Amino acid sequence: RINxxxxxxEAEDGPPELLFxxxxxxxxxxxxxxxxxxxxxxxxxxxDNMAQVWQIAEHVYNDDIGIEALSGDRGEIPPPTTTANTASNGS
Structure with a gap:
């Protein structure tokens, strides 16, 4: 965080002002x-005419977000969901 x-x-990663x-x-x-x-x-x-739209992760600029709220950002993959209506594979 800044300041x-x-x-x-942490200093090896860059200055605290470097947000992203x-x-x-x-x-x-x-x-x-x-x-x-x-x-x-x-x-x-x-x-090369490539447009990119992106957003800074909220935990970088929002002090109100606790570490618990970031658990989804740690590579956790939610379990697969199942639906009653599935597409036919042609067999």
């Missing part, structure tokens, strides 16, 4: 814009 003291291990890194464009970015209606949502367009 928090970093441990030496996005490395999705292969070409140079030609334009970007913050969404005026949704905080922390941005769109960027590169010279």
């Amino acid at each position: 928090q003291t970093q441990s030496p291990t 890194i996005h490395g999705g464009h292969a070409a140079k970015i030609s334009d970007f814009s913050w969404n005026p209606n949704e905080p922390f949502v941005i769109c960027s367009v590169s010279e």
